[in-house]
Amino acid sequence: MRYAQLVMGPAGSGKSTYCSAIAQHFENERNPVTIVNLDPAAERFDYSPTVDIRELIHIDDAMEDELLHFGPNGGLVFCMEYLMENQEWFKEQLGDDDDDYIIFDLPGQIELYTHMKTIKQLAELLQNWGFNVCSVMLVDSQFMVDGPKFISGTMAALSVMINLELPHINVLSKMDLLSKTARKHLDNFLEPDPRALLSDVKSNTAWGKKYCYLSKRIGQMIEDYSLVRFVPLNIKDENSIADLQLTISTMIQFGEDQDVRMTDFDQPDPEDNDGTEAFD
Numbered sequence: 001m002r003y004a005q006l007v008m009g010p011a012g013s014g015k016s017t018y019c020s021a022i023a024q025h026f027e028n029e030r031n032p033v034t035i036v037n038l039d040p041a042a043e044r045f046d047y048s049p050t051v052d053i054r055e056l057i058h059i060d061d062a063m064e065d066e067l068l069h070f071g072p073n074g075g076l077v078f079c080m081e082y083l084m085e086n087q088e089w090f091k092e093q094l095g096d097d098d099d100d101y102i103i104f105d106l107p108g109q110i111e112l113y114t115h116m117k118t119i120k121q122l123a124e125l126l127q128n129w130g131f132n133v134c135s136v137m138l139v140d141s142q143f144m145v146d147g148p149k150f151i152s153g154t155m156a157a158l159s160v161m162i163n164l165e166l167p168h169i170n171v172l173s174k175m176d177l178l179s180k181t182a183r184k185h186l187d188n189f190l191e192p193d194p195r196a197l198l199s200d201v202k203s204n205t206a207w208g209k210k211y212c213y214l215s216k217r218i219g220q221m222i223e224d225y226s227l228v229r230f231v232p233l234n235i236k237d238e239n240s241i242a243d244l245q246l247t248i249s250t251m252i253q254f255g256e257d258q259d260v261r262m263t264d265f266d267q268p269d270p271e272d273n274d275g276t277e278a279f280d
């Protein structure tokens with residue numbers, strides 16, 4: 001079995017930093033994983049990718065081409081589509097090791113995840129090649145510390161989950177940057193309760209009065225779906241990384257084979273001479 005994490009999220013949410021921290025974590029656990037860079041516009045990251053989309057196509061190729069002449073956003077979408085059209089190249093680069101565990105570092109363009117189909121195609125391709133795939137969506141915790149922002153982040157996460165239809169986890173990144181007060185505030189939202197979320201929506205202003213009902217209905221919808229949860233991640237805390245990776249391992253069934261191998265049911269019992277005791 002092969003395993004894959006598709007690491008996604010808005011620009012600057014900490015995807016590349018997450019990838020290298022996770023690779024370090026697995027390295028420490030003596031379970032090395034590899035990282036694949038699928039961001040054609042990446043300028044720097046502190047890991048060495050085993051596969052790099054920039055060797056196939058770079059964002060500048062799409063922007064500087066006389067005929068294409070894309071801007072940065074259209075160019076990025078074009079590069080991802082180009083990758084899907086060059087599956088043979090991609091397959092060859094990934095190799096076909098049976099026990100692979102690969103972390104895919106994706107671009108920071110949220111539309112790719114909320115409603116476009118290219119990442120869904122990428123996931124299906126990997127599934128066809130034998131990967132157990134999950135999506136890991138990072139959201140910067142600093143943008144989630146008040147009710148309306150939390151609702152908006154939750155709606156974005158819900159769109160991604162519905163669009164990709166993959167085993168999925170939402171991660172609140174950069175928790176180390178939150179003040180104690182902000183952390184407390186955020187904790188109130190982590191078990192989504194529409195009332196807690198809406199306590200920040202001011203209904204005494206003209207805007208608040210007009211939209212309070214709409215906001216309540218949105219809050220109710222989030223609760224009804226009961227799908228969106230966020231796991232806080234402090235990348236500077238090894239326990240926080242380990243807890244998150246344990247949850248992800250369960251999602252993609254990584255490590256289950258090893259668990260089974262640890263107990264050898266076939267070992268003969270020295271006390272049981274005729275082999276019948278086990279059935280008593």
Ligand SMILES: Nc1nc2c(ncn2[C@@H]2O[C@H](COP(=O)(O)OP(=O)(O)OP(=O)(O)O)[C@@H](O)[C@H]2O)c(=O)[nH]1
Pocket residue numbers: 009010011012013014015016017018039106107108109173174175176177234235236
């Ligand atoms: N303190 C702190 N800084 C972080 C953390 N994660 C990322 N950063 C910083 O945030 C900035 C963006 O991080 P990246 O990992 O490049 O984010 P990204 O999502 O890959 O960005 P794009 O690929 O441009 O969309 C960098 O300056 C990182 O050092 C974190 O957990 N804690």
Ligand SMILES: [Mg+2]
Pocket residue numbers: 015016017039042105106
């Ligand atoms: Mg990045």
